[in-house]
Amino acid sequence: MSVKKNSVTETLYAKVFTNQHLLENILSYLSDDFSKNLDVRLVNKSINNTFLRLIRRNHRTMKIEYAYNVKDIIIRPKDYIYINYRKIKHQDVLPYFIFLNTAIGVKVQKITARKLWMLEDEFKRRLHGLIHSQLIGTNGTHIQTLIGLEEACDGCMKCSNIAQKCLEYGPVRFSTLQxxxxxxxxxxxxxxxxxxxxxxxxxxxxxxxxxxxxxxxxxxxxxxxxxxxxxxxxxxxxxxxxxxxxxxxxxxxxxxxxxxxxxxxxxxxxxxxxxxxxxxxxxxxxxxxxxxxxxxxxxxxxxxxxxxxxxxxxxxxxxxxxxxxxxxxxxxxxxxxxxxxxxxxxxxxxxxxxxxxxxxxxxSHWFAIADTEIEKKMSTILQVVTIEKPQKLNLDMKFFVKSGIVKKFNEETNKEELLGIAPRYVLQEKRLHCFKKSSPFNAEHGPEVFLDNKWIGRRFQVEHAENQFNFNLDVYIKEKELEEEFNKELLQIYQNSFVGTFFIKTI
Ligand SMILES: [Zn+2]
Ligand SMILES: [Zn+2]
Ligand SMILES: [Zn+2]
Known part of the structure; x- marks a missing residue:
């Protein structure tokens, strides 16, 4: 059997390796150096086992989504999808999946599909079929989570069969529920x-x-x-x-x-x-x-x-x-x-x-982050969440903001000013950070890769002991914006500014 399997594998390697763009995409996960040194590595069309193992590991979880610039909502270019945040052209999806299935032997445990219903009917049906045949398999031996696939088929036998094997599944269409x-x-x-x-x-x-x-x-x-x-x-x-x-x-x-x-x-x-x-x-x-x-x-x-x-x-x-x-x-x-x-x-x-x-x-939003001033925004949020004078409630809110909303341009003095912290909020010691995938989508066709941004956060608390109400507002700003957009002099002048809290070394 090994002779036959080897020759099939060879052919698949050849197919994927002759598609430079696709291969770069798959391999760019692993190491930037590697994708830059492709030619060196691919002499004899061989690929070392470490990289096969890495590809296998990186595809245990797969996100398959259609994304577009919000400004392009009408014309929505449709010749690509994003697989694990990387742009893949339609014609490359089949060889990519077959490569994963046959050459790599992926064991996909989690698949999240997003907005596949927006794709053109023919491609959508083909993609739905390929996800089942190449990534999940009829028995669904490895799959544990399947999200959003029924949006592509509106509920079908294949999907409802897999629903029974998963630990996490949905959204469930009525036919699947039955x-x-x-x-x-x-x-x-x-x-x-x-x-x-x-x-x-x-x-x-x-x-x-x-x-x-x-x-x-x-x-x-x-x-x-x-x-x-x-x-x-x-x-x-x-x-x-x-x-x-x-x-x-x-x-x-x-x-x-x-x-x-x-x-x-x-x-x-x-x-x-x-x-x-x-x-x-x-x-x-x-x-x-x-x-x-x-x-x-x-x-x-x-x-x-x-x-x-x-x-x-x-x-x-x-x-x-x-x-x-x-x-x-x-x-x-x-x-x-x-x-x-x-x-x-x-x-x-x-x-x-x-x-x-x-x-x-x-x-949070990666395409329309709230704009207006931070002080006002924080006050309004507090007003909204306390409208009922809540009792016995722990409320945690993560608020991702653009750095622009923490400062204001004073037209009279012609100078930039830093805004303060809204009343009633108390800064907490806890320092926070997280990573979010986001894409700028400046170009009509979207980026090749979603960027991983680091966000730095500070916690502001409003407590009402009597009502056992505790509200934590965690405000996050991109680390890059913090580094680039605030100078020391301005932070010195506005000692009690909101953004200043991000620069305090210890409190
Ligand atoms: Zn289905
Ligand atoms: Zn009503
Ligand atoms: Zn962490």
Whole structure:
């Protein structure tokens, strides 16, 4: 067998190695030196075992995403995707995957797909097939996490078959949910607001009255499934069919009893809410709204109308990385009326629908980082998160900012000034840092590689002991911007500036 296998491998090597661009891309993970010295290394088309092993290791986790410059939202160039943050042309995907599968023998454990639904139909179908055949395999022996693939197929047999093998899976389309009649504890399942609608409408279609409808609901969500963490994807920009006054993108009502039934029967312990600006489930189903069977909830509805749940969760994590409106509204009180979307109800509503003592949020964006002044921003955030005078709540917020918002140009003196820290916040000793992949997307076609930026953070705390309320606002600034954009004299003049806290050696 080795003769045959060797010759297949040889052919594949030859295919990949003759594609200079693809090979450079794969190898640039491993070492910049290596990709620069390719020609030297590739004499005899041989590659040393260390590098094969490194490639195998670097592909245990794969992120396969379509990304584009937000400014190109209309023309969206579509001849590439990003695989592990590297740009790969469509025609290179097949040899890349076959190389990984056959020559490298990758054992992919985690695949995260993003925005594949935006690709052209033919390529999307081919990519979905290749991910199954080359990376997962029919038996799914190694796969543990599969996220976002059903967005490419809208739910299929191959995907639902793999769903059963994973520890983390989703978002689950309704057709996949119907196959989940086995018994399994998931670490994490992902669902969407659209799935809640689909479930409600299915139960209505199968019943003649409210009682039958809820019986159907009980039979649709099975308690043989459990999941430690439920990730709920909520689209911020859904529209109603035939909206008469023109589309008014917003959150839409969700059937509360469907959510509660899932939380209860799946024995959910903690929640992740992902607010998304764009998904392929924009259009709402409105059939269920014709019936008064289900209570309608929205996270941005007035919280006084939201019924308090008797469930309890360890933790609610809110991801705003792909949000537009929620991010914008949470840090901005000066909205014109047409822009107001009620996001100040967000935290009080979370505490009614998903009761918890611990909420973490990230206010981050790699394409539209908040702009206005830091002092104002911090005050507004505090105003929003304390709107209800919360009791027994630990709230941690990560806030990624552009360095420009910590200073201001004074037109009268013609000089730059550094802004201060908003009142009530107390600087904590803790020093923070993290790395985030981001891309500048200056060019129409996006960069070849997503950059890994180091962010430096400082923690500012607001505490209300009586109410057992503790709020940590962790503000992050790119290390590069800190190094390049602040001079010593200015920091000397503004001793108590916000950004000065990033330069204090010890406190
Ligand atoms: Zn599928
Ligand atoms: Zn409402
Ligand atoms: Zn670290």
């Amino acid at each position: 196959t989940m009649i086995y018994s399994k504890n998931y670490k994490k399942l992902h669902v969407t607001d659209k799935l809640f609608e689909d479930i409600a409408e299915y139960c209505i279609s199968k019943s003649k009255n409210k009682e039958e409808c809820f019986k159907e609901l009980d039979e649709t969500i099975l308690s043989t499934i459990s999941c430690d963490k439920l990730a709920i994807w909520i689209n911020e920009c859904r529209v109603l069919p035939n909206e008469e006054t023109g589309p008014n993108p917003n959150h839409r009502h969700m059937p509360r009893e469907v959510i509660d039934t899932i939380l209860r029967k799946w024995n959910v312990k903690s929640i992740k809410l992902s607010m998304l600006h764009i998904t392929n489930e924009i259009l709402c189903s409105v059939e269920w709204l014709q019936y008064d069977y289900f209570t309608r909830v929205r996270l941005n509805d007035p919280y006084s109308e939201t019924k308090q749940s008797d469930l309890k969760f360890n933790h609610v994590e809110v991801s705003l990385s792909y949000s537009f409106y929620c991010v914008k509204n949470l840090g901005n009180r000066e909205l014109i009326e047409s822009e107001y979307r009620g996001y100040d109800n967000f935290i009080p509503n979370i505490r009614r629908i998903f009761p918890t003592d611990r909420i973490t949020m990230d206010l």
